[in-house]
Amino acid sequence: MIAEILAGRTEAFHDLIRPYERSVYMMVLSMLRNEAEAEDVAQETFIKAYRNLGRFRSESRFSTWLIAIALNEARARLRRKQPALTDSIDDTEGSVVPAQLTDWREIPSETLERQEVRSLIRRALDALPLPYREVFVLRELEERNVQETAETLGITTGSVKMRLHRARMMLQKQLAPQLASAAPKRRRRFPWF
Amino acid sequence: MVLNCRHVWEYISGYLDNTLDEQTRADVERHLEHCEICSAVLDSTRNILILTADDRIFELPLGYSERLHARLRKAMSEAPLPSDESS
Numbered sequence: 650m651i652a653e654i655l656a657g658r659t660e661a662f663h664d665l666i667r668p669y670e671r672s673v674y675m676m677v678l679s680m681l682r683n684e685a686e687a688e689d690v691a692q693e694t695f696i697k698a699y700r701n702l703g704r705f706r707s708e709s710r711f712s713t714w715l716i717a718i719a720l721n722e723a724r725a726r727l728r729r730k731q732p733a734l735t736d737s738i739d740d741t742e743g744s745v746v747p748a749q750l751t752d753w754r755e756i757p758s759e760t761l762e763r764q765e766v767r768s769l770i771r772r773a774l775d776a777l778p779l780p781y782r783e784v785f786v787l788r789e790l791e792e793r794n795v796q797e798t799a800e801t802l803g804i805t806t807g808s809v810k811m812r813l814h815r816a817r818m819m820l821q822k823q824l825a826p827q828l829a830s831a832a833p834k835r836r837r838r839f840p841w842f
Numbered sequence: 843m844v845l846n847c848r849h850v851w852e853y854i855s856g857y858l859d860n861t862l863d864e865q866t867r868a869d870v871e872r873h874l875e876h877c878e879i880c881s882a883v884l885d886s887t888r889n890i891l892i893l894t895a896d897d898r899i900f901e902l903p904l905g906y907s908e909r910l911h912a913r914l915r916k917a918m919s920e921a922p923l924p925s926d927e928s929s
Contacts, residue, residue, distance in 0.1 A: 659918055663911055670907055675900050684903055692910050696917040747851055753882040755889055761898045770890075770899050789895055814855035817887055820894065825886040828893075 651711070655703055662702070666695055669712055672791055673719045679786040680723040682775050690726050694719040716791065717801050720783070727779075745818035748825040756832045766831055773823045781816040788813050845873045850880045854887055 654661050673694050678687035697718050698705075705714055760766050777785060787798040788809070799806045843865075845853075850873050856862040857870055874881050893899075 662918065663914065666914075667907075670910060671902060674902060674906065678900060688903060688906060688909070691906075692913045695910060695914055699914065699918060700921060744848070744852060747854075747883045747887070749879045750882040750886065751878045753885040753889065755885070756893065758893065758896055761893060761896050767899055770894055774894060774899075789891060790900075810855070814852075817855055817858075817891065818851065820890055821883065821887045824890050825882075828890070829886075 651702060651705060651707070659699075662699055665711075666698070666715075669715050672712065673715060675790055676716055676719045676786060677723040679774065679782055679790070680720075680779065681726060686726065690722050691719070694722050697722065710797075713793070713797055713801060716787070716793075720801060745815050745822060747818050747821045748823075750825060750829060753825070753829070754832065756828050760828075760832060763831075766828070769827050769831060770824065773820050773827075776823065777816050777819055781812050781819065784809055784812040785816040785820075843869050845869050847873075847877060847880055850874070850877070851883060854884055857884065858888060858891070 650661055650665050654665065670691075674687060674691045677690040677694065678684065681687050681690060694715070698715055701718075705711065761770075774782065774785070783802055784798060787793045787801060788795070793801065795806050795809050798809045802809070804812075850870055853862060853866060853870050857867065862870065874884065
């Protein structure tokens with residue numbers, strides 16, 4: 650399809666990007682934490698992809714290439730807003746101590762029908778430091794493997810694993826107590842026990 | 843090797859991703875059998891990962907796709923063909 654577009658059937662570009670509209674938006678939203686800006690940057694990502702389509706090399710996946718453009722566009726936007734922003738993070742710093750509960754009752758996905766539960770989770774994701782958030786989104790939400798994530802972000806696979814682990818522990822630390830109290834209480838069959 | 847809770851927390855991701863070597867996995871499992879706290883850390887982490895990956899957490903804004911393709915159409919009409927040279 651890309652060859653067709655480059656040969657002049659440019660309308661096909663609309664079809665080419667449809668499967669990735671959500672991924673690109675999610676990536677930039679997770680970085681910018683602002684819906685209006687995320688939409689603007691997502692649009693710019695696709696325009697840039699169109700203009701640079703001739704540079705795409707088929708040995709890489711189109712989605713990986715697109716996400717890399719989205720990442721760069723979002724980072725550029727962040728730097729314009731916060732010139733002191735840095736991507737650096739100390740991957741050797743101490744470990745994250747998780748929330749220690751003695752019991753966990755599974756919270757079913759239906760609980761997400763509740764706005765307040767979705768907000769809790771979004772706030773926890775937003776609270777992750779940017780380098781952890783980038784890795785978390787690529788690995789957990791975009792389902793990229795460790796190697797692809799490392800290449801997209803320009804970091805080592807060891808850093809990907811370390812950041813993902815810390816991001817998961819940070820989310821557990823913040824969310825486990827909140828979700829445990831927000832989840833519906835199970836009706837006890839024998840309330841006197 | 844007998845692991846304490848702090849060791850096990852460091853292995854939670856490896857355990858979930860199934861990337862631990864056989865011996866470490868067995869050590870973690872032995873610890874989990876008798877440690878309620880680490881079992882709850884593991885179960886809650888697994889549960890939270892499923893919830894965060896749900897499509898309902900981040901929904902696309904209404905009309906996002908239409909606005910995207912409209913802007914794209916405009917940009918494409920200004921630069922009719924993708925080029926190797928543009929940046």
